[in-house]
Structures are given as structure tokens and as C-alpha cells.
Amino acid sequence: MSLKTIELTVNGKDVEESVRPMESLQSVLRDKLGQTDTKIGCEQGGCGSCTVLVDGEPVVSCLLPAEEVAGEEITTVEGLTENGELHPLQEAFFDNFAAQCGYCTPGMIMTSKALIDRNSNPSEDEIKDALSGNICRCTGYEPIIEAVDMAASELTSGGGD
Amino acid sequence: MSVEEYHRPGSLDEALALRAEHGSSITVVSGGTLTMPAINEGHIFPGKVMDLRSLDLDFVDESYGDLTLGATLTYSDVIDQVDDPLLTTAAEHCGSWAVRNIGTVGGNLFGPPTVGDFATALLTRDAEVHLQSEDDERWVHLTDFYTGPGTNVLEDDEILTEIRLTAASSDTAYLKQTRNQEPAPSVVTVAANVERDNGSVSAARIGLNGAGPHPVRAVEAEQIVEGNELSDGTIEEAADAATEASDPPKDALASDWYRKKMIGQHLSKALAQVANGGHA
Numbered sequence: 001m002s003l004k005t006i007e008l009t010v011n012g013k014d015v016e017e018s019v020r021p022m023e024s025l026q027s028v029l030r031d032k033l034g035q036t037d038t039k040i041g042c043e044q045g046g047c048g049s050c051t052v053l054v055d056g057e058p059v060v061s062c063l064l065p066a067e068e069v070a071g072e073e074i075t076t077v078e079g080l081t082e083n084g085e086l087h088p089l090q091e092a093f094f095d096n097f098a099a100q101c102g103y104c105t106p107g108m109i110m111t112s113k114a115l116i117d118r119n120s121n122p123s124e125d126e127i128k129d130a131l132s133g134n135i136c137r138c139t140g141y142e143p144i145i146e147a148v149d150m151a152a153s154e155l156t157s158g159g160g161d
Numbered sequence: 162m163s164v165e166e167y168h169r170p171g172s173l174d175e176a177l178a179l180r181a182e183h184g185s186s187i188t189v190v191s192g193g194t195l196t197m198p199a200i201n202e203g204h205i206f207p208g209k210v211m212d213l214r215s216l217d218l219d220f221v222d223e224s225y226g227d228l229t230l231g232a233t234l235t236y237s238d239v240i241d242q243v244d245d246p247l248l249t250t251a252a253e254h255c256g257s258w259a260v261r262n263i264g265t266v267g268g269n270l271f272g273p274p275t276v277g278d279f280a281t282a283l284l285t286r287d288a289e290v291h292l293q294s295e296d297d298e299r300w301v302h303l304t305d306f307y308t309g310p311g312t313n314v315l316e317d318d319e320i321l322t323e324i325r326l327t328a329a330s331s332d333t334a335y336l337k338q339t340r341n342q343e344p345a346p347s348v349v350t351v352a353a354n355v356e357r358d359n360g361s362v363s364a365a366r367i368g369l370n371g372a373g374p375h376p377v378r379a380v381e382a383e384q385i386v387e388g389n390e391l392s393d394g395t396i397e398e399a400a401d402a403a404t405e406a407s408d409p410p411k412d413a414l415a416s417d418w419y420r421k422k423m424i425g426q427h428l429s430k431a432l433a434q435v436a437n438g439g440h441a
Contacts, residue, residue: 022210057237
């Protein structure tokens with residue numbers, strides 16, 4: 001088995017990393033780049049906890065070989081924070097108690113980011129549909145849906161991003 | 162043991178050469194949403210993998226009247242680029258948003274028995290698949306592509322490159338039953354594509370997932386509705402015929418007995434939706 005060096009852009013920063021054949025993006029982010037904000041859940045594409053954005057599109061990073069996204073813009077939840085200021089989505093999750101154990105939260109926030117980037121005023125059904133691949137076993141989902149709605153309102157009224 | 166070689170050919174010629182050289186010893190992935198989970202789980206240990214995503218097979222071509230979909234077109238691509246309610250509805254049922262951005266229409270044809278939700282829609286459109294090797298190429302009807310649970314006619318030196326479909330009629334329906342709220346695997350999926358002339362069915366294509374070892378056409382039900390109006394009696398007769406002809410798999414999601422019951426139920430609902438002028 002030979003390692004291959006690839007270039008990635010993670011949260012605006014260019015990095016070079018040696019990857020194993022077909023090594024998942026999740027593995028490279030967490031184990032090699034120390035981006036433990038991206039969580040490991042089922043590793044089957046079923047729980048959404050490893051969701052990151054690739055060129056603005058949500059993907060489950062456990063199913064995507066890192067080599068496939070070389071040269072593309074990868075955003076994890078840490079990349080939403082600017083100059084120490086939380087993104088309105090992060091603020092809204094905090095304010096609504098939308099994170100309990102917090103394990104699903106990075107994936108929830110990244111999918112929500114992709115949603116409100118496309119739809120600045122999503123309905124409750126649209127939020128539920130977008131987040132249907134992100135599983136939470138603490139909150140019962142209601143605080144999460146409210147948080148996304150609040151963040152969308154905040155952003156629409158010119159509150160950030 | 163992990164993957165030893167990961168090939169990402171940049172041209173179809175290069176991919177076909179790799180396939181010819183390595184045959185069945187190289188695992189071909191399109192989106193990888195079937196292979197990566199199996200690797201992550203430790204169910205398979207492919208020594209060599211070839212990824213088709215750099216071959217520019219993620220295209221939609223309507224230039225010859227038919228619709229042609231490249232094998233590596235993702236479900237999200239279908240939703241965004243294809244103006245066809247039956248296909249976009251089927252694509253919406255193929256996993257979560259973050260999975261639909263990776264999973265592909267070509268890959269869907271290689272799933273285990275209950276993963277063929279897109280293929281179920283393709284069956285209603287007389288789909289053909291293009292199988293290419295270094296020395297030859299052929300078009301195979303999707304109904305002839307499958308040979309059993311997880312098996313097909315693809316030769317060891319071939320790659321499935323594209324899928325060709327006939328145009329949709331205006332009357333279509335697509336219903337998927339799951340145990341949990343979607344995204345979730347199918348218990349039973351029904352797709353219907355029906356042409357009517359003054360109320361009478363002139364042509365019907367019905368695809369079923371969960372009714373056999375792979376997605377199948379409900380030929381018996383199609384024959385019953387063709388030439389007739391979609392009355393309650395005809396629909397019931399067609400549903401009974403599809404139920405009788407089915408040979409469903411049993412797994413952790415559902416027994417074969419339960420699937421058999423649900424095939425008739427959902428086929429009735431789908432045909433009633435068509436009769437009422439609905440579409441997928």
C-alpha cells in the first residue's frame with residue numbers, strides 16, 4: 001500500500017496530507033488534520049454526524065474518499081466561526097438548547113448551513129426534510145428546528161454571514 | 162486489511178484498460194455509497210478499487226429524443242438537472258441530502274435487493290444500460306441485466322457507462338414504504354408509468370422493489386390494466402396478480418409474507434393515484 005500526497009482546502013486553509021488508498025475524508029479530517037469537530041457516527045452514511053460541506057454541498061464525509069475532494073473547498077463547523085464570533089446558526093443552537101450531548105450538532109449545523117444558503121426563509125417542513133438525514137437522540141428535534149428557523153430569520157434581517 | 166490500490170482513471174479508455182487487466186479482482190465504484198459502508202464496517206476488503214468519478218460520466222443527454230443518464234450522475238444531479246417528475250421523485254427517495262450528493266444512478270443498479278429504488282423507476286421507462294469493454298459494447302434491457310440477488314450480466318472486463326430511457330407519459334406514480342421515516346431502506350417500492358387514451362390504458366409499465374431478488378417489472382399486472390380503464394375492479398385484479406407473481410426477499414426489515422401483502426396494497430394506491438390524474 002502506498003500513500004499519496006493530496007492538497008486540501010479546509011476552512012480556507014490549504015493543507016497537504018498523505019492519505020491511504022481510498023481513505024475517507026472523515027478519517028483525514030479527524031486523524032490527520034486534527035479536525036475533531038467532524039464527528040464519527042455510524043460510518044454508513046446513515047446518521048449525518050460527519051456531514052461537512054464540499055464546495056457548499058453537504059456530504060457525509062465517511063463515504064467520500066479524500067482524494068475525490070482534493071482541490072475543493074471543504075468547510076467544517078469550525079470554519080463557520082469568524083474572528084472568534086459564532087455564526088448565527090451556532091448562536092441559535094446555543095440559545096435554543098438545540099445541543100444536548102452535542103455529538104450530532106456539527107453535522108446538524110453544516111446541513112442547516114447548506115439549507116439556509118439556498119433558502120433564506122425555509123418552512124418547518126423544508127427544515128425537517130433537509131435535516132432528515134441527521135439523527136439526534138437527545139433533543140427530540142424541536143429545538144433544532146426552532147434554532148434553524150431563528151438563524152434564518154437572523155440572517156435574513158441582516159444579522160450576519 | 163485496507164484497500165491496497167485506489168485507481169481514479171481520467172478517461173474511459175484508461176478505465177477499460179484497468180478493467181481488462183484486473184477483471185473481477187478490481188472493485189468498481191461509481192459513488193461509493195454501497196462500497197464505502199461495507200469497507201468501513203469491515204464486511205469487504207477489496208485489494209484494488211477503481212473509481213469512475215473522473216470519467217465525465219455525470220451527464221444528462223436528451224439530444225436523441227430519448228433521455229440518457231451517465232452512470233456517475235448523482236441523485237442530486239437528477240433532481241437539479243432532469244425535468245421528469247417520476248425520476249426526480251425516485252431520486253428524492255434515495256437517501257438523505259448528503260448521501261444523494263454522492264450516490265449515483267449507475268451504482269443503484271448494483272445494490273442488494275432492497276436498495277433499487279431508482280432502478281424501480283427506470284424499469285417503467287424501458288431502460289437499457291450500456292455495457293462497454295475494451296473490445297466491445299452492448300445495450301442490455303434493464304429487465305435482462307439482473308440475474309439474481311446481487312448478480313447481473315456484467316462481464317469482468319465491462320463497465321456500465323450510461324442508461325437510456327424512453328420518454329415518460331404524463332400519468333406516473335411513485336410510492337415507497339419504509340419502516341421508519343425516510344431516509345430509510347425500502348420495504349416495498351412501486352413505480353408506475355401509464356399511458357391512457359380516452360381513459361383506457363394503452364400502455365403500462367410497473368416497477369416493483371421488494372417483490373423479488375432485484376427490482377422487477379410487474380408484467381402480470383401490466384397485462385391486466387392494458388386495454389382497460391383503471392376502475393376499482395381492474396386495479397384490484399392487477400394488485401392481486403402482482404401479489405401472486407411476487408417472490409419477495411425476507412430480511413431484518415420485513416418478512417416475505419409482509420412484503421407480499423404490501424405489494425398489492427401499494428400497487429393499488431399507485432394505480433388509484435394514476436387514475437385520479439396524479440403524477441409522481
